[in-house]
Amino acid sequence: MSFAVADEMRRQYGRALDVWLARIETPSRLVLERSGVELRDYGKEGNRPALLIIPAPIKKSYIWDLTPSASAVLACLQAGFRVYVLEWKETPPEGPNNGLVYVDDTRRIERPWYSWSRSPIWKSIRRHRLAEEPQCRECAIEGRTVPANHVDHVEPHRGEWSLFMQYDNTQSLCLHHHNAHRYQERSGKAA
Numbered sequence: 001m002s003f004a005v006a007d008e009m010r011r012q013y014g015r016a017l018d019v020w021l022a023r024i025e026t027p028s029r030l031v032l033e034r035s036g037v038e039l040r041d042y043g044k045e046g047n048r049p050a051l052l053i054i055p056a057p058i059k060k061s062y063i064w065d066l067t068p069s070a071s072a073v074l075a076c077l078q079a080g081f082r083v084y085v086l087e088w089k090e091t092p093p094e095g096p097n098n099g100l101v102y103v104d105d106t107r108r109i110e111r112p113w114y115s116w117s118r119s120p121i122w123k124s125i126r127r128h129r130l131a132e133e134p135q136c137r138e139c140a141i142e143g144r145t146v147p148a149n150h151v152d153h154v155e156p157h158r159g160e161w162s163l164f165m166q167y168d169n170t171q172s173l174c175l176h177h178h179n180a181h182r183y184q185e186r187s188g189k190a191a
């Protein structure tokens, strides 16, 4: 069976589901729209862990959210997650701008500091920090003099712009200590 035929069967099946299922969806908000794909946000505002559900393109995304009693989305919301669902639209994306580009977009929404770290204000903070403190701060504590080439945050910024851009909250580190610091942040240990 050719892909086109299989794809058309999939769509007809999907349309039949549309007719037959009385859907009761959890309220959601459209946060991103690109050709072939939509991203819906089911969560409430707040600092909750994000969960992104990406259905296989062959599945209607609402199978994750059929009714309140059988909704994976609702279960994840109740478990304290902020739930996002990627929804494939009828027309599959064509051309070079398909596939992983969208995943990258959703990640940018989740982690705005990816763009903060490219902003002029951060570049200026970084330049001044390395000029003021050219040696790794952690290596200095261990009694060694090692040139620093990374600037990171003393107190993890946790996505807060004010902490991210606070000069006094930055420090110069070597690659080794930069990575160690990031690992500690991720595993939740005190830095």
Ligand SMILES: [Zn+2]
Residues within 6 Å of the ligand: 136, 137, 138, 139, 140, 146, 173, 174, 175, 176, 177
């Ligand atoms: Zn170091």
